[in-house]
Amino acid sequence: MSTVDKLAILGGEKAIPQQFALYNPIGSEEVAAAAAVVESGVLSQFIGRGGTDFLGGPKVREFEQAMSEYFDVEHAISVNSWTSGLIASVGALDIEPGDEIIVTPWTMCASATAILIWNAIPVFADIDPQTFCLDPKSVEDNITPHTRAIMSVDIGGHPANTDALNAIAKKHGLKVISDTAQAPGATLRDKFAGTLTDLGGYSLNYHKHIHTGEGGVVVTNDSNLAERVRLIRNHGEHVAHDIGLSQINNIIGFNFRLGEIESAIGIAQLKKLDKFVATRRRAAERLTQGLKDLAGLETPFVAPDCTHSYYMYFMKVDPEITGVSRNDIHKALVAEGVPGLGTSYANIHLLPMYQQKIAYGKAGFPWKSDICRREVSYAKGICPVAEDLQDRTYLGFQMCMHEMTDAEVDAMVQAFHKVWRNMHLLPQLDGQNVKAS
Ligand SMILES: *Cc1c(COP(=O)(O)O)cnc(C)c1O
Numbered sequence: 001m002s003t004v005d006k007l008a009i010l011g012g013e014k015a016i017p018q019q020f021a022l023y024n025p026i027g028s029e030e031v032a033a034a035a036a037v038v039e040s041g042v043l044s045q046f047i048g049r050g051g052t053d054f055l056g057g058p059k060v061r062e063f064e065q066a067m068s069e070y071f072d073v074e075h076a077i078s079v080n081s082w083t084s085g086l087i088a089s090v091g092a093l094d095i096e097p098g099d100e101i102i103v104t105p106w107t108m109c110a111s112a113t114a115i116l117i118w119n120a121i122p123v124f125a126d127i128d129p130q131t132f133c134l135d136p137k138s139v140e141d142n143i144t145p146h147t148r149a150i151m152s153v154d155i156g157g158h159p160a161n162t163d164a165l166n167a168i169a170k171k172h173g174l175k176v177i178s179d180t181a182q183a184p185g186a187t188l189r190d191k192f193a194g195t196l197t198d199l200g201g202y203s204l205n206y207h208k209h210i211h212t213g214e215g216g217v218v219v220t221n222d223s224n225l226a227e228r229v230r231l232i233r234n235h236g237e238h239v240a241h242d243i244g245l246s247q248i249n250n251i252i253g254f255n256f257r258l259g260e261i262e263s264a265i266g267i268a269q270l271k272k273l274d275k276f277v278a279t280r281r282r283a284a285e286r287l288t289q290g291l292k293d294l295a296g297l298e299t300p301f302v303a304p305d306c307t308h309s310y311y312m313y314f315m316k317v318d319p320e321i322t323g324v325s326r327n328d329i330h331k332a333l334v335a336e337g338v339p340g341l342g343t344s345y346a347n348i349h350l351l352p353m354y355q356q357k358i359a360y361g362k363a364g365f366p367w368k369s370d371i372c373r374r375e376v377s378y379a380k381g382i383c384p385v386a387e388d389l390q391d392r393t394y395l396g397f398q399m400c401m402h403e404m405t406d407a408e409v410d411a412m413v414q415a416f417h418k419v420w421r422n423m424h425l426l427p428q429l430d431g432q433n434v435k436a437s
Pocket of ligand 1: 081082083084107108110111153155179181182203204205214215216
């Protein structure tokens with residue numbers, strides 16, 4: 001056997017000796033845009049009172065206008081993070097403490113925390129084994145008389161089965177929020193993910209396709225919900241007094257305002273979104289071409305009426321076919337120099353907060369209080385598809401972590417093929433789960 005083909009984990013040469021360049025979407029346009037705001041001296045023009053400055057300064061408004069045009073929605077409301085956007089979106093709904101909102105466990109923790117913040121109860125439904133987004137059947141199974149909304153997440157960059165979720169919502173009188181943090185630019189029936197539900201939105205944090213350092217944008221076509229989001233963003237309880245607002249439930253205002261510098265950077269970033277998504281898509285499709293014939297490896301699924309924006313590259317290993325555990329394959333691939341690869345994504349119902357039902361104070365509020373109208377289970381076993389991915393089959397990495405030139409993609413493909421060719425030689429290491437960095 002040549003030393004080149006000897007597995008790195010057994011002392012051979014790495015298939016990928018070089019480090020990939022980090023993904024960096026920020027360029028001279030953003031530098032100029034930020035500098036111009038700094039020179040103007042107006043770094044934020046928001047005031048938490050009724051009046052024009054309730055809606056922020058010129059760059060905030062220009063960015064929101066550009067977002068609403070790009071995504072073809074009536075309202076785009078900037079916020080200082082998408083976590084803030086999720087909190088404002090849940091608050092904008094007409095929900096009471098103790099109401100239930102169905103959410104996926106295969107997501108970033110904030111999708112569910114935004115529910116709990118309002119003392120509503122997150123109920124976890126299982127995911128679809130192909131898209132890793134909410135499984136509509138499991139959602140329907142989890143509906144109770146207390147359910148008020150569905151928090152759907154377009155996870156990894158693939159749109160959720162939004163048509164089915166909207167149909168369920170309509171049948172049961174529920175609202176739907178789309179957490180599209182990871183899927184800006186992904187489409188369903190030629191419409192942008194995030195724009196097909198009551199409320200949706202995007203993250204602008206440093207790790208996402210486009211970013212402003214921290215930031216986010218809520219999108220909606222519902223003017224009443226938009227107004228409520230704007231009030232929660234900016235000291236709504238005070239503004240409600242100024243403007244004589246009648247519907248004041250949940251108008252507990254935060255300061256979720258995005259600054260002028262971030263907004264100016266956001267305007268420049270948005271112009272590049274198409275290009276960045278196209279680059280991720282091209283790299284992912286090339287990777288899929290290169291990996292599709294490896295036995296026991298499933299590459300990302302794309303539904304026929306959807307496009308994927310590839311924030312993550314979600315794969316599955318079938319250990320029955322490979323004869324080697326997912327964890328041991330992962331170790332061998334990491335040894336070959338495959339960057340950012342992880343075996344663990346999320347099962348947020350298994351976080352200590354849910355397992356111990358300790359959130360507000362020590363007595364178990366809201367679950368163990370009168371506002372919670374039934375016992376909700378977060379036990380291991382409630383989401384078998386998501387749990388099995390985590391325990392046994394999931395393998396993936398972030399496409400928005402590195403530049404992915406054709407040469408880099410080809411090097412990744414070579415590394416996978418090398419490990420697959422030598423699968424029978426892999427030491428059975430009984431590896432630990434490793435979180436994708
Ligand atoms: C990034 C992310 C968030 C949170 O966005 P922030 O802007 O960091 O607050 C929420 N949900 C998902 C699925 C995410 O990926």
